[in-house]
Amino acid sequence: xxxxxxxxxxxxxxxxxxLNKSISHLSIYHPKSFIGDSDQVLGQTITDISRRSKMxxxxxxxxxxxxxxxxxxxxxIYVDDEHKVGGGHPTQDWVRNLPSTHTxxxxxxxxxxxxxxxxxxxxxxxxxxxxxxxxxxxxNLGPDASSDSFEYDDFSQKLHRRAIxxxxxxxxNSIVSGVGNIYACDALNLAQISPxxxxxxxxxxxxxxxxxxxxxxxAKGIAMGGTTTDGKYVDVHGFxxxxxxxMRVYDRQGExxxxxxxxxxxxxxxxxxxxxxxxxxx
DNA sequence: AATTATGTTGCGGT
DNA sequence: AACCGCAACATAAT
Numbered sequence: 001x002x003x004x005x006x007x008x009x010x011x012x013x014x015x016x017x018x019l020n021k022s023i024s025h026l027s028i029y030h031p032k033s034f035i036g037d038s039d040q041v042l043g044q045t046i047t048d049i050s051r052r053s054k055m056x057x058x059x060x061x062x063x064x065x066x067x068x069x070x071x072x073x074x075x076x077i078y079v080d081d082e083h084k085v086g087g088g089h090p091t092q093d094w095v096r097n098l099p100s101t102h103t104x105x106x107x108x109x110x111x112x113x114x115x116x117x118x119x120x121x122x123x124x125x126x127x128x129x130x131x132x133x134x135x136x137x138x139x140n141l142g143p144d145a146s147s148d149s150f151e152y153d154d155f156s157q158k159l160h161r162r163a164i165x166x167x168x169x170x171x172x173n174s175i176v177s178g179v180g181n182i183y184a185c186d187a188l189n190l191a192q193i194s195p196x197x198x199x200x201x202x203x204x205x206x207x208x209x210x211x212x213x214x215x216x217x218x219a220k221g222i223a224m225g226g227t228t229t230d231g232k233y234v235d236v237h238g239f240x241x242x243x244x245x246x247m248r249v250y251d252r253q254g255e256x257x258x259x260x261x262x263x264x265x266x267x268x269x270x271x272x273x274x275x276x277x278x279x280x281x282x
Numbered sequence: 283a284a285t286t287a288t289g290t291t292g293c294g295g296t
Numbered sequence: 297a298a299c300c301g302c303a304a305c306a307t308a309a310t
Contacts, residue, residue, distance in 0.1 A: 164299070
């Protein structure tokens with residue numbers, strides 16, 4: 001479920017709580033969720049936390065990295081004795097009762113605080129990786145949609161070489177990384193481009209609009225703290241995001257397009273639900 | 283009961 | 297080679 005804005009929100013909100021903390025124990029409730037020798041995290045301090053695409057990288061003091069991908073239903077929940085979010089207001093009640101049936105991993109820090117990795121569908125993982133392994137894998141990724149390295153010229157050139165529908169192109173992490181189904185649908189609506197249009201058939205003006213729209217929609221997603229439509233995505237304290245109140249077309253079939261008032265329809269593309277305006281994205 | 287789900291990978295056929 | 301559809305991973309809700 002989480003796309004770039006959700007993963008970025010988790011990364012930002014988690015960092016002040018666990019940076020420089022030492023892992024004293026790791027409980028593995030489901031072996032599929034942890035890849036590598038779990039003894040290598042014991043006693044290690046988290047020296048840095050960053051995001052790339054939809055993954056989070058925790059650097060450890062022994063030089064290894066803990067990398068996580070939440071896939072469809074993964075959550076990272078932080079809990080300590082205070083049970084307070086910044087500003088003094090309390091966390092969601094249910095996080096106090098963790099671990100739950102969906103808790104797969106539980107990290108215990110030396111100061112008594114904990115980090116829970118919950119994942120209903122077991123697609124997600126946390127994996128120990130060396131710097132070399134990360135470099136090798138991440139080199140295959142296109143630039144993050146939220147970063148300055150996402151540049152118009154490169155984006156345009158890549159699109160000109162592809163004969164796939166534009167929606168699939170912008171969800172392809174080797175072209176631009178971090179854009180999933182929700183933000184792809186919304187960015188295409190903002191740019192007023194059909195999700196089915198072949199990538200190489202977009203003219204310069206369309207690519208320009210799309211490039212700006214992706215940047216704008218992803219930035220808004222981050223600013224709103226991500227999207228929660230079914231309760232699966234929550235932040236590190238268990239709270240919903242806010243972008244669902246701003247959604248342009250996703251999950252709004254039958255409603256009016258914010259741009260032209262046309263009817264929003266739902267279709268299928270690449271096996272995924274695809275929402276678009278039947279008038280201005282025809 | 284069948285269909286659906288915000289991610290990714292891989293397979294076989296064209 | 298590139299592209300497409302489909303299945304796989306596994307679970308729960310409608």
